[in-house]
Amino acid sequence: MTAPMTSPPRPHDPPRPHDPPRPHDPPRWGITLPLPGLSLDRHRFLVERLPDLGYTDVWTGEGGGSDAFTPLAAAAAWSPGLRVGTGIVPVHTRGPAVLAQTAATLAQLASGRVLLGIGASVPAHVTDINGIPFDEPFKRTRDVLRFVTRALRGEHVSGDFDTFSIAGYRLPEPPAEPVKVILGALRPGMLRLGFTEGDGAITNLLFPEDVPKVLDAVGPQPPGKELVVKVFVCPTEDTEHARRATRPFLAWILNREPYRKFHEWLGNGELLAETHRRWEAGDVEGARRALPDEVVDGLFVSGSPEECRRRILRYHRPGVTTIQLYVSLPPEVLADRNRLLDTLARLGPGAAG
Numbered sequence: 001m002t003a004p005m006t007s008p009p010r011p012h013d014p015p016r017p018h019d020p021p022r023p024h025d026p027p028r029w030g031i032t033l034p035l036p037g038l039s040l041d042r043h044r045f046l047v048e049r050l051p052d053l054g055y056t057d058v059w060t061g062e063g064g065g066s067d068a069f070t071p072l073a074a075a076a077a078w079s080p081g082l083r084v085g086t087g088i089v090p091v092h093t094r095g096p097a098v099l100a101q102t103a104a105t106l107a108q109l110a111s112g113r114v115l116l117g118i119g120a121s122v123p124a125h126v127t128d129i130n131g132i133p134f135d136e137p138f139k140r141t142r143d144v145l146r147f148v149t150r151a152l153r154g155e156h157v158s159g160d161f162d163t164f165s166i167a168g169y170r171l172p173e174p175p176a177e178p179v180k181v182i183l184g185a186l187r188p189g190m191l192r193l194g195f196t197e198g199d200g201a202i203t204n205l206l207f208p209e210d211v212p213k214v215l216d217a218v219g220p221q222p223p224g225k226e227l228v229v230k231v232f233v234c235p236t237e238d239t240e241h242a243r244r245a246t247r248p249f250l251a252w253i254l255n256r257e258p259y260r261k262f263h264e265w266l267g268n269g270e271l272l273a274e275t276h277r278r279w280e281a282g283d284v285e286g287a288r289r290a291l292p293d294e295v296v297d298g299l300f301v302s303g304s305p306e307e308c309r310r311r312i313l314r315y316h317r318p319g320v321t322t323i324q325l326y327v328s329l330p331p332e333v334l335a336d337r338n339r340l341l342d343t344l345a346r347l348g349p350g351a352a353g
Contacts, residue, residue: 028322029349030057030085032230033071035327037334040071047078049341054350057083059117059230059324062090063125069102076109085115087202087230087324088184091144092126092134097169099144100151103179104171112177115226116152117202118144119184122256137258138189139163145181145198152179182226186262188217195219200226202324205250205259207298208314210266215319228322229315234302235343236330242302243293245328250296251288255279271295300328305346312347 031050034040047058058075062068072084084106089099103116120137127134143161150157154174158166183194185201194201195218203214211229218227234242253259254272263272271292278286301311315323327347333339345351 025321026349027316027320028056028083029054030059030083030228030322030324031055031344032059032061032087032324032326033075034066035329035334037329037331040066040074043071043074044078045337046340046344047075047082050079050344051081052350053341053345053348055082055344055348057085057322057324059085059087059228061087061326062093063121064129069106072106072114073109076106076113080110082110083113083115084110085182085228085324086117087115087228088117088119088121090121090126091118091141092121092132092137093130096144096147096164096166097151100148100169100171103148103152103181104173104175107175107177107179108173111175114175115180115182115199115228116148117182117184117228118148119190119202120258121184122253122258124256136163138193141183141190142193142197145183145193149181149198152181180226182228186258187265191217192219195221195225199224200228200321202226202228202230204230204324205232205253205262205299206266207268208311210268211315211317211320213266215317218319221319226321227319228324229320230324230326231312231315232300232326232328233308233312233347234300234328235305235308235333235347236302237304238330239297239302241330242300243296246300246302247288247291247296250299251275251279251284251291254291254295254299255287268295305343306351309347309351 034043060068060071068086068089075082076084103114107114120141123134126132140163143163147157151171152175154171156170158168180199182200182202183190183198185191185194185203191201234246236242255276263269274290275287278290301308312323333343
């Protein structure tokens with residue numbers, strides 16, 4: 001039987017949920033929910049313990065699985081001190097007013113602790129499974145950002161945007177405390193938009209060495225803005241298992257046009273050229289095999305929890321306010337609450353060393 005887990009000492013206190021980020025603050029740490037392989041109804045014990053382990057946030061994504069808001073509503077009820085953030089909700093699949101309404105309703109459960117992350121997503125999540133045209137993703141994201149930020153402030157919004165028109169809308173009960181609106185951003189245009197017209201950006205699927213280029217594109221960050229870096233983690237010392245488990249996802253996502261262009265901008269195009277060539281030829285298995293091990297190991301961190309933590313910390317640079325972890329755990333860890341909590345404790349911000 002696994003021994004009961006004890007929380008390790010915390011080397012520093014993270015910022016409180018209401019505090020704006022400051023340049024030299026330690027980063028906030030968040031976990032993406034639900035954990036793969038664990039249904040949402042089995043997460044309460046975990047969410048209740050996250051603050052004890054040093055985690056400050058819970059995050060969600062939205063593609064072809066769980067929706068983004070239900071897990072956050074549950075988390076806000078289970079552990080009222082956590083920040084809750086969407087990372088991200090596609091801007092094409094919900095109307096602008098529905099996005100504002102949903103964020104405002106969530107804010108009633110987590111006042112001052114909501115981050116609404118929105119973004120273009122990819123055609124596979126917009127057109128392929130929702131039947132919605134993936135038209136003008138940059139303009140649509142910009143227009144939704146402008147509408148939602150005004151609506152969440154309680155303004156009456158009406159008129160023509162480039163990608164939609166609003167006859168007139170005002171939230172009946174705008175949030176008492178501000179909701180931060182951040183953008184899923186990969187390249188300079190979206191990164192700058194997030195910091196000039198929104199409250200920051202969230203980026204992902206990059207190597208630690210790529211973070212400075214993202215920071216350079218952002219430029220000087222005004223106080224209170226967020227830069228969230230999402231890191232994918234598979235904490236197992238079985239390298240071959242980790243590669244088998246993560247390679248199909250990485251081959252799929254890196255061959256989506258937004259991520260292909262992202263890595264070309266980062267300077268990684270040559271590294272991915274063969275997997276792109278095979279994918280375009282319709283050879284999915286060949287594209288997976290052509291993905292270099294260094295890419296798989298670099299973009300989906302694996303190893304012991306301690307080794308993963310050391311590698312995760314390489315993503316923290318001045319200007320990065322939050323580390324968001326997407327954690328893929330082996331089935332035997334998911335099945336044991338003590339092992340699950342122990343792994344997250346050793347992986348996260350409260351771990352010693």
